Amino acid sequence: MDFQLYIGLFPDEVQFDMSDVLNKNCGDSPYNDRFKPENGRFFENPWLVLFRHPEEQDPFCQGTIITNHHVLTTAICTETIEVNITIVVLGEYNRATDPDCSNSDECQEPRVTELLARRIIVNPKFLNDTYENDIALVTLSQRINYSNSIKPICLPLTPIIASWIHVPIAYNTLWTVEHSVPQQIKMKYIEHDTCKSQMQDMLLLHEEQICARYAIQSGSSLVGGSGSPLLVEHHDRAFQFGILSIGLPDAGFLDPFVYVNVSSHVKWIHDAIAHDLQQ
Template identity: 25%
Template sequence: MAFLYSTEGRFICFGSLITKRLVLTAAHCILPKTAIIARLGDYDDAHTQVVARVQSSHMHRLYNQRNLTNDIAILALDRKVEYTNKIRPICIVRDTRWRKSIDSLNPLTGAGWAKMESKSDSVKIRTLELVRRQPAICQVDATTPLTTSQFCAGSGESNLGNGDSGGPVGGLIPFGKSQRFIQVGIASFMYGRSAEASVFTDVMSYIDWILAVHNHHK
């Protein structure tokens, strides 16, 4: 997981490392005239952390700020980071023949902030199980249904919050004789009756765009 901050130290969003230099996140996390720093490694262990400045950003050209469609962006760091036991790229499936299998992954796993019971001003990272829901649960209004590049997931007691934007959600798929965790979505926004579910950007819908940005930074 990548933690994205302003240079003043204000937390902005989460993201996920997809190469030694690229971080996948939500487009609405890119703020005008705001320089971004990415912190990688265990949030609670400063010894494992690596900090890098964001050199450039790639927001999807069809991103709609009003309804958050095409809410996806890639940040290019100012240098390549070294992989360690605590800093690894997340896996993304490029082969669209996996579409049916990926769409059937349920429940999914996401991560976000959680307040610690012992200290109200202290936070830690929590892992949540997110159940896929019918798109209508996350529909903003009667005239704005979710697009095919968005999906709805969560429940009343297990849901991401508004501060968890940009973070990855995914699940396990077969890989050889074992399994591998893959990212299938990006946390976009929380919506629903009693905030019971969240909307996610479907990563596979943008695989060609992701590869194009990746090739640009080879």
């Protein structure tokens, strides 16, 4: 597949027809709000997944469903994953209840699905010491059965924006240590040079990394959210353009978080999945 630049923002016919393995029935939720509430709602983020060890209930990383066999996360997260042992949790909403029910007592069906990680595919250019190309795929032990609570997110198969000024609203959606339901934390893009200067004592920022900070004061933090998505909405569909890679545990309001730029890796993602499906 030849990934090339197309003129215009979010050309839907390109985003959905360009790949035979990605962006199939993706990014759909029942909410069309321009501004998201901080507490995610029932069925609002059906692409979110958790990774946990079988002997533990608390997750160690997060990720997103991108096909009916694959989850997208960071390479750093996969260093903790054990093949055929690590549990991948799909369809979760409220981690404090089972089953999940809304305020109207509508219970989520099917209930949470737990599969095993069958195979790990790490970007071969990943560098552990610099977090460069911190991106990986996890192949699941069984085919995912999509439902209202389990769906894939869309990826930007062509550059998702012409300029960052065209994305005034972006959200990092994740389970936080403070809340049992997914949080939708509004984020603000930080110019690359500005972020590079802010991170110079911690990390040498690379071109395939992007930065964002909290857009508003929040009662939630991104601690524990490695592998979670930075997303934007277009035409009532969610597109993931970042993967949370690095953040400071005590990050303040103006401090940057570093994300993998998904647009820089869509060709690798597509080719890796296409090859994996032939195994």
